[in-house]
Amino acid sequence: MDENNAMYSLRELKQNAFDEACCAFATNHNMSEVARKMEMGEAMLRNKLNPAQPHKLYAIELAWLCYHSGDYSIHNVLYKDLGTVTVALPESSEEKNFIERTLMNSALGGELSGDAMQMCSAERLPRSVKNKTLAKAHAALGNLVLMISDLENRTTGVTPMLSMGMDFVVNGAPMPGLA
Structure with a gap:
């Protein structure tokens, strides 16, 4: 019986957090612009984000809403207790090197x-x-994800294998037929 009560209270807390995130989203964004991008009526989108209305926000609509607005705060409220965070990668046409990303991370951290x-x-x-x-x-998390991706791209493929092999040979490794 206690388990059922605990589950209900957890569910109620999660629902309240979700409702608050939906209201904050509606307040912080231009609903007509987001609704146009989603090909949905503005009134319908507002109703789906309003907990007092009977309309429900379905998972695919939530995904499209976050995608078209670039705001993943509702997702983060849902996933918070699972220990995960959704991060929107910054849209940037310019490629930044590792040092620029590190400096940007320091600025955002400051x-x-x-x-x-x-x-x-x-x-x-x-x-x-x-x-x-x-x-x-x-924004800081998105920058960190791009920095991690850059590091992973630099350490995968043929180049690291060639440099490790060259280091192995140069440092005196015996080579068959030459030793």
């Missing part, structure tokens, strides 16, 4: 540190400040 200092001295945290700070954190 901005987040400044926000944290302001939050420590504030008595309350308005939603607008929370949402701006979350946007900065997501």
